Amino acid sequence: MRAVSVQARARRSGVVEDAAQAFGSWQGERRVGATGVVTCFSFGPIKNLTCGLGGAIVPRTPLEADICRRLRGLGIVESAAQRAEVTTYTIDGFGMRVQMSPLNAAVGLVQLVHFAEAETRRRALWRAYAAALDGIDGVSLVDADVDRTVPALCAVRVLDGRRDRVFHTLLERGIGVGVHYPPNHTQPAFAAWHRPLPVTEHLGGQIMTLPFHQHLTEAAAEHITGELRAALAAETDR
Incomplete structure (x- = not known):
C-alpha cells in the first residue's frame, strides 16, 4: 500500500483499498481501514466480520462520505430523516439502490461486539x-x-x-x-x-x-x- 500510494500521488490519483477479506488486520501501526485511504469492506457470510450480506466504505473526507451516501441511495441528496419532513427531494446525479438493510446492520453490530x-x-x-x-x-x-x-x-x-x-x-x-x-x-x-x-x-x-x-x-x-x-x-x- 505504501508503494501504491506513492505512485498514486505522483500521478495525482487516489487509492481505493479493496479490503474485502481484511477486516481486523493491520497495515503498519494501524488497522486496515484507518490508513488514510478510501477502504472497502465486505461483510458476507464467510468474512471475518459478517452481517449476513453487505459491506461498508470508509471515506477520507466529509465530501467522499456524502458522495457514497448519494451513490448508495439512488442519487438522492437528502437523508431519510430530512425527506420525512418535506414533500419532495432532490436527485442531482447517478445513484443505485445498494443500502444495507437495518436487519443486516443489526446482525453486524452484534458480530462486532464479539x-x-x-x-x-x-x-x-x-x-x-x-x-x-x-x-x-x-x-x-x-x-x-x-x-x-x-x-x-x-x-x-x-x-x-x-x-x-x-x-x-x-x-x-x-x-x-x-x-x-x-x-x-x-x-x-x-x-x-x-x-x-x-x-x-x-x-x-x-x-x-x-x-x-x-x-x-x-x-x-x-x-x-x-x-x-x-x-x-x-x-x-x-
Whole structure:
C-alpha cells in the first residue's frame, strides 16, 4: 500500500483499498481501514466480520462520505430523516439502490461486539492448519502473516497438476473445499484486455481453500488435513 500510494500521488490519483477479506488486520501501526485511504469492506457470510450480506466504505473526507451516501441511495441528496419532513427531494446525479438493510446492520453490530473472539479463533485455527499441513508432500500452505492478519481463508497450493483431482476427491469425502479465486484475466468479462500472465495462470491452477471459519474446531482442521493427505497419497499411487 505504501508503494501504491506513492505512485498514486505522483500521478495525482487516489487509492481505493479493496479490503474485502481484511477486516481486523493491520497495515503498519494501524488497522486496515484507518490508513488514510478510501477502504472497502465486505461483510458476507464467510468474512471475518459478517452481517449476513453487505459491506461498508470508509471515506477520507466529509465530501467522499456524502458522495457514497448519494451513490448508495439512488442519487438522492437528502437523508431519510430530512425527506420525512418535506414533500419532495432532490436527485442531482447517478445513484443505485445498494443500502444495507437495518436487519443486516443489526446482525453486524452484534458480530462486532464479539469480533475479538473471532479474531483469536481464526488465528488459532490457521496455526492449527499450518501445524497439521507441515511435512505433507505435494501441498504448500499460502502464508497469511498471521501475526498481523486476521485470516479470512486457509489457502494451499496443490502441486504437480493434481489440484482438480484432489479437489473433487475431497468433495466426495464431504470436505467443503473451494477455489479462491480463478484468475480474473481469464474471465470472459475481461477478454478485451486479455494478455498472457503465465505465473498467475500457473498458480491459479494450484490454489485450493480449505474449510475455514471461527466455529471450526482444531480437531476438524486435523481431520480435514488427514483427508487431504489421503487424497494426495491416492494420487501418488495412480
